[in-house]
Amino acid sequence: MKKDAKISNAVIKRLPRYRRYLKELQKKGVDKISSNEFSSLIGYTASQIRQDLNNFGGFGQQGYGYNVEGLYNEISAILGLDKEYKMVIVGAGNLGQAIANHTYYYKAGFVVCGIFDINPRLIGLKINDIEVMDYETIVDYVEQNQIDIGIICTTKDSAQEVADKLCFAGVRGLWNFAPIDLEVPEYVAVENVHLSDSLHSLAYHMNRNYEEKEKAAEK
Ligand SMILES: NC(=O)c1ccc[n+]([C@@H]2O[C@H](COP(=O)([O-])OP(=O)(O)OC[C@H]3O[C@@H](n4cnc5c(N)ncnc54)[C@H](O)[C@@H]3O)[C@@H](O)[C@H]2O)c1
Numbered sequence: 001m002k003k004d005a006k007i008s009n010a011v012i013k014r015l016p017r018y019r020r021y022l023k024e025l026q027k028k029g030v031d032k033i034s035s036n037e038f039s040s041l042i043g044y045t046a047s048q049i050r051q052d053l054n055n056f057g058g059f060g061q062q063g064y065g066y067n068v069e070g071l072y073n074e075i076s077a078i079l080g081l082d083k084e085y086k087m088v089i090v091g092a093g094n095l096g097q098a099i100a101n102h103t104y105y106y107k108a109g110f111v112v113c114g115i116f117d118i119n120p121r122l123i124g125l126k127i128n129d130i131e132v133m134d135y136e137t138i139v140d141y142v143e144q145n146q147i148d149i150g151i152i153c154t155t156k157d158s159a160q161e162v163a164d165k166l167c168f169a170g171v172r173g174l175w176n177f178a179p180i181d182l183e184v185p186e187y188v189a190v191e192n193v194h195l196s197d198s199l200h201s202l203a204y205h206m207n208r209n210y211e212e213k214e215k216a217a218e219k
Helices: 011-028 035-042 046-054 067-078 095-099 136-145 156-169 195-218
Strands: 066-069 085-090 110-117 130-134 149-152 173-174 189-192
Touching: 011 046, 011 067, 035 046, 035 066, 046 095, 046 195, 066 067, 085 095, 085 136, 085 156, 095 110, 136 156, 149 156, 149 195, 156 173
Parallel strands: 085 110, 085 149, 110 130, 149 173, 173 189
Antiparallel strands: none
16 A cells, blocks of 8 residues: 555545455456456446556556455455454444344454443343443443444434543444534544435435436437
8 A cells, every 4th residue: 555645535435345346256266357347347437446446556467457366355454354343332222233133244353342221221131142231331341342443323412422432432433323423533433324314315316317317208
């Protein structure tokens, strides 16, 4: 990777998709792929692919293309997916429980170590074999277990206070599902996941497609 290079968020957002397709190619036993072939598969232009990967030093060879396994490993390393991350879930309601039960993350190196809630009726319950602990104890737990990521699944009103506590206790990343923009120290990364935003852009694209179809029919 080029040293000190500031990579745009748009490029970073495309990397997991590259990685996913490379994994599929590996499963099919494909060793190498040209940027043109990769382009028709993934739907980005070949020049976009070259530009994106050049941010990290290229990895392609003129006349050969990309080594599928090599590129997969490089992208995994760039994304930091060659390590394991310890996570806690805060809020053991509908969403917190769904995330705790979704074991795909575990296989990918993201391990849920603890779940916390303030509701006495939930404390002590086991979700996917992980006991729900009292939120009062979260700072000690995060410090002692060197937790990397906090997953915020509480109500909107509690989310900032939960984020403050998690940052104080030493997490380096927050995966935030509450519909609020969090204020955090500069060294803490936040990824907001808002399913409704995604649904709203779906509505926009559906309506735009429909309008275009209507206009084409009028011609
Ligand atoms: N991002 C998305 O796409 C998406 C989708 C669904 C829900 N949500 C949001 O996720 C959050 C959780 O939704 P849900 O349906 O699971 O709600 P829920 O009411 O079922 O669960 C929230 C849980 O948080 C706990 N809680 C509240 N304050 C807390 C605190 N300070 N510390 C620890 N636990 C605390 C509650 O006791 C409750 O168990 C909400 O903010 C909701 O708006 C986001």
